[in-house]
Amino acid sequence: MKSNIVTSFSAGLLFAATVCGIVYFTSKGENIEAQSKNPQTENNVVEKTPTVEEMKSILGDSGFVVQTQEEVDKKDAATTEEWKKKVAEAEEAAKKASSDNNGQVEYRTMITVTDGMTSIDVGRALKSGKIIKESAFDFSQKVDKKGVANYLKPGTYEMDSSMSTDKIISTIFKKR
Known part of the structure; x- marks a missing residue:
C-alpha cells in the first residue's frame, strides 16, 4: 500500500x-x-x-404500614409510659416479695448440663448462678456421698436459690 x-x-x-x-x-x-x-x-x-393520600393507599395495598412522624411519636410516648408503669409494678412486686422472704433475695437460673460434665462443673455453674452457697467442691462431695455422681443427666434445668441442695441433686442426678 x-x-x-x-x-x-x-x-x-x-x-x-x-x-x-x-x-x-x-x-x-x-x-x-x-x-x-x-x-x-x-x-x-x-x-x-x-x-400523599394516593401514596398511602398504594403502599397500604402493598402491605406496608404508613405512619406520620406525629403518629410514631405518640406511639413511642404511649409505649414509654406503659413500660414505666410495668417497671414500677415490678419494683413494687420485688419489694413485696423481699419483705415476704424476710429480705432474702431469691435467684433463678437455667443450668445446661452437657455430656462430659462432672459434678464439679455443675457445682461451678450453680455457684456462679448464686443457687448454692457452698463451693463447687463441697457440692461435688455431697453428690459423691449420695452415690449419684455417675447419674448426671444431660439437659436444661431451671433452678432457684430456695431449693435445697438435696432437691437440686435429685433433679440433676437421676438414677435410671
Whole structure:
C-alpha cells in the first residue's frame, strides 16, 4: 500500500469521528430538554406524581404500614409510659416479695448440663448462678456421698436459690 492511500483513509476516519462527536454532543442537550418538557415515557403514558393520600393507599395495598412522624411519636410516648408503669409494678412486686422472704433475695437460673460434665462443673455453674452457697467442691462431695455422681443427666434445668441442695441433686442426678 502506498502512503497516500493510508493517509487519505486515516483522514477520512478522523473526519467521520469528528462529525459523529459533534452530532452526539450537540443533540444530547436537546434530547434532555425535550424529555423535561414532555413528561411522557417510552409507551406514551404520562407520568404523574401521586399525592400523599394516593401514596398511602398504594403502599397500604402493598402491605406496608404508613405512619406520620406525629403518629410514631405518640406511639413511642404511649409505649414509654406503659413500660414505666410495668417497671414500677415490678419494683413494687420485688419489694413485696423481699419483705415476704424476710429480705432474702431469691435467684433463678437455667443450668445446661452437657455430656462430659462432672459434678464439679455443675457445682461451678450453680455457684456462679448464686443457687448454692457452698463451693463447687463441697457440692461435688455431697453428690459423691449420695452415690449419684455417675447419674448426671444431660439437659436444661431451671433452678432457684430456695431449693435445697438435696432437691437440686435429685433433679440433676437421676438414677435410671
